[in-house]
């Protein structure tokens with residue numbers, strides 16, 4: 001199957017015309033391509049949430065330092081009272097104008113799902129181009145990227161190696177026709193100047209096996225039934241949140257309706273949230289309880305983020321609940 005047809009298969013899955021989609025190695029590579037292609041002018045502003053993914057934020061810092069730009073953080077309260085608080089955080093920051101806004105579709109590590117359409121519409125109303133970082137979204141959430149572009153989104157990056165179950169090293173970049181103009185991969189190679197499809201299809205000699213496996217990954221998810229797969233993840237995550245939050249007598253970081261397949265809960269320990277404490281507790285859960293789960297320090301507190309998947313069942317979360325239950 002040709003690269004174009006494989007991309008076309010994925011494009012159908014994410015609600016995009018094939019001409020707007022290209023494979024990249026991962027979401028970080030896609031975000032870098034956008035950030036490093038734009039022709040920046042000193043003093044321009046880039047808006048990104050304070051809790052945005054650190055790798056993407058570093059790419060913003062890189063261009064900001066290089067071109068004399070201003071990195072402006074939308075301050076997202078945590079714990080988060082509701083989706084409107086996220087919209088307000090962006091609205092307050094966008095009021096000062098920006099050359100680019102980067103919006104996380106599913107925040108990591110917070111795990112909450114953004115009211116993405118509302119934020120994209122807000123950006124369009126302010127005349128600000130938008131890159132959506134959807135690293136976690138494909139497979140976890142239904143996606144209609146062309147429809148989102150209609151509302152004002154210019155670029156979207158996503159991973160196939162998370163909730164789509166493809167092998168590591170496969171993501172995609174979506175770009176509208178205007179967003180494709182002057183857009184180049186970070187690794188410029190043989191087909192420079194020959195257009196979006198050609199340039200991104202050949203990032204130099206590479207191992208395409210993860211991209212080749214995307215079709216099989218899509219067939220796997222479709223065999224489970226995409227709607228059933230997604231609602232099973234959400235249902236399991238919420239049931240698990242109830243079990244663990246009850247046992248630990250804690251509340252999730254945001255209303256349960258803001259989560260999809262991942263949930264964040266505060267660790268019920270009297271200990272300041274530091275990176276060191278997060279690493280130590282993560283190791284302790286693994287060594288002493290055989291539980292592998294990410295832990296993060298957010299706003300001075302330790303937070304645990306668990307995920308649901310079809311190979312888990314509630315007994316997995318009951319085991320987690322018993323650690324402090």
Ligand SMILES: Cc1ncc(COP(=O)(O)O)c(C=O)c1O
Nearest residue numbers: 026027028053104108133135159
């Ligand atoms: C919001 C977000 N952006 C970007 C990334 C980076 O993904 P990758 O390392 O596959 O580029 C992640 C990874 O979890 C993420 O959650």
